[in-house]
Amino acid sequence: MTSPSERPAPAYPAAEARSLPVLPVLLDGEPVERAERADAARNRAKLLDAASSLIRDRGAEHLTMEGVASAANVGKGTVFRRFGDRAGLLFAVIDKTEKEFQESFLFGPPPVGPGAPPVERLEAFGVTALRHLRCNMNLYVEADRNADRRYTSPARVVRERHITLLLRAAGVTGDLELLSNTLLSFLDPMATEHLLANRGRTLAELEGGWRDLVQRIARPA
Amino acid sequence: MTSPSERPAPAYPAAEARSLPVLPVLLDGEPVERAERADAARNRAKLLDAASSLIRDRGAEHLTMEGVASAANVGKGTVFRRFGDRAGLLFAVIDKTEKEFQESFLFGPPPVGPGAPPVERLEAFGVTALRHLRCNMNLYVEADRNADRRYTSPARVVRERHITLLLRAAGVTGDLELLSNTLLSFLDPMATEHLLANRGRTLAELEGGWRDLVQRIARPA
Structure with a gap:
């Protein structure tokens, strides 16, 4: 197992890669500008796990903010603050x-x-x-x-x-x-x-x- | 000017064209199965003209069924019956x-x-x-x-x-x-x-x- 920093760079020509704009995301899909403290990150992960479970069980079309809040045992406002909509x-x-x-x-x-x-x-x-x-x-x-x-x-x-x-x-x-x-x-x-x-x-x-x-x-x- | 029936067929190989499913529309965009009597067609054209004018003047994003009814001087129900939604x-x-x-x-x-x-x-x-x-x-x-x-x-x-x-x-x-x-x-x-x-x-x-x-x-x- 290699840690992320030891991973080889993608095999693109380096000069070409440098000419492209810097990506707004890290590899784990987390926006760079929203770097979060550990407890906030844990909270977020808990909500996402709850959402994933609900989607697996009932289908994405039935996902609601209320459903996620209730499944994760938090207030509805927390889900809205965290994800907007x-x-x-x-x-x-x-x-x-x-x-x-x-x-x-x-x-x-x-x-x-x-x-x-x-x-x-x-x-x-x-x-x-x-x-x-x-x-x-x-x-x-x-x-x-x-x-x-x-x-x-x-x-x-x-x-x-x-x-x-x-x-x-x-x-x-x-x-x-x-x-x-x-x-x-x-x-x-x-x-x-x-x-x-x-x-x-x-x-x-x-x-x-x-x-x-x-x-x-x-x-x- | 040639009438529609005198128009030359599109220049596709005829055998290929025959192998394709029959289109659900005539050239004027009117579904075949909804062939309408002349007065119903005039009514429909009037509503579409009203809708086109409204879109030109205010933008498609502001188009409402009510607005079209009012511009064409008909009841809202007529617009819904005609176009569904x-x-x-x-x-x-x-x-x-x-x-x-x-x-x-x-x-x-x-x-x-x-x-x-x-x-x-x-x-x-x-x-x-x-x-x-x-x-x-x-x-x-x-x-x-x-x-x-x-x-x-x-x-x-x-x-x-x-x-x-x-x-x-x-x-x-x-x-x-x-x-x-x-x-x-x-x-x-x-x-x-x-x-x-x-x-x-x-x-x-x-x-x-x-x-x-x-x-x-x-x-x-």
Whole structure:
């Protein structure tokens, strides 16, 4: 086991990584500017655990601030002070869920983690993301209904940056922001849910579609 | 001037077009199954005109069923009976707005209309769609907040079919449904609004990004 500080840096060219804006999140999905004292952090973790349990048992669409307060034995005001509103709570739960996923693509074994060629990593990233999404569909779809945060959630920012760096490492030229956005849209929760639930597509077909899209975007003109 | 029945068919290979499901809309965006008597159609047109005026004057986000009823001098119940709910009204206004746009890509002059090679038509389609979107951003973003109808609105169904037929006509192989969905996502109202308003991207950059994406998807492996 290595401690976080001993971990190898992601295998992007260092010069490229430096030219990108600093991320507003740490790897555990906790906003840097909201560094909390230990007891506050414990309190927050307790609320998030309660929310996760409720989502697992009853579905994200039935999650309420009151339900979380009652399950965690705190006042409703505490939940509101901590997360702002229901959408804020859902995004916090997703940050928690994303932690594991981020670990896998930033520090895990290849091909999704460092060590594989960038195009191979990108293919593995989408496949892993689609499987992760299907396991947590209910949560992601529910959080995504809050349109105003869809494009600025820490989870999305980290994913977009990861895709951009892999495209750059693969030598892809062009408007990498727009290409990353296009790839990200393939992993959109509601779009994926629509294809699986309403169009009868399978997860394997979506995985194949992702690999094909990566190849089309990455291959030289 | 030619009447609708004299119009040339879109320049897709006929055999391919036949293999696709029949569209749930006519070109004027009116669902086939809701064919209306002339007076009901006039009534509907009056309500849609009132809604369009209100949106132009005050913005789609301030549109209410009551406001439309009052502007058209009818009871509120009439508006609800006709459109179901506010989202239904917004989609009906979009269908009206889409009519002109559909005319241009199905029957208008090349390169967006028939006559140009399919890849060139596809490039022109996206450029026209992005410009059309920017002129009506407010309306499209507002209607798109209704997530449940986002993937089944007649406007989207017609666009997706158009892109699929052009990809097929261009000889693109692969999972055309997923490729069409990817291209369509580039024209997504909220994603476009985010890039223009929050990321400082220009319409010209998005148009360039669309052309580049079409080339990457259409070029042979």
